Amino acid sequence: MNTKESYIEVEPGIELFVQETGSGDPLVFIPGFTFTTEVFSEQVRHFSKTHRTIVIDPRSHGRSTMTVHGNDYVTHGTDLQKVLKELNVENPTLFGWSFGCLTVWEYIRQFGTDEIKSLVMIDMPPKSLSINQEEDWIEGPLDDLAAAYTNFLRHPKGQREFISAYATGVMVQRELKKEELTWMVEQSLKTPYYVAANLFSSGLFSDYRKEAAQSSASVPTLFVVAEHWGKTATAYLNKMTPSASVKTLGGHLMFWEHSEKFNRLVEEFLKEAP
Known part of the structure; x- marks a missing residue:
């Protein structure tokens, strides 16, 4: 299977690394917070047999340009549109994992869903923080998230410890x-x-509840959520996005650890999506 690697300039001096494998209906994968195309290796191997499979390093991730500006999900949504346009991608299924879901929802906020075939959203609430912690699906208690920001993401050692934990x-x-x-x-x-x-x-202070609700009503949508908060997430999504399908599997990186099960879930979803 031939793999094409390219760099797409999204603004002067800033290029995004893109890898394409296979042919057919396009599947576009966007990794989460500080991760890269490499996490989707099992999805690329599997789906490139039947689909045009595209993985992207967002700006300041992986092999894309490191920059001190535009490191927010508003810009990432714009970047995604530029990549899809440059690659002539039509009617893709967009896969967002973790904060990569925010990129997808921001794209939808800016450009709508008319040119999207379907969505696979992997383990990310559309709003990370809430004072209603008893009912809402959120990233975690505010104090814990504040501590992660102030104690860990201030130096390389802290970042290593944060990601390791x-x-x-x-x-x-x-x-x-x-x-x-x-x-x-x-x-x-x-x-x-x-x-x-x-x-x-940027991720923690985002609120894409409106986009999550509207997009799931407009195009076929699959949410895959981790088992550790599956009950809360499923109840939350069934209320906010009643047209979407919600499945629980593994931990936050379930598509890597349980790749065969994840790929089967996606295959079934893609077959059912018109």
């Missing part, structure tokens, strides 16, 4: 091998800590 505690359900944890941390550290801090705050 998150990887072992939230991302997967089994014990990671040493080389697996090293790989995850190295993924994240490609984004400088001061950029990571900007992305973290």
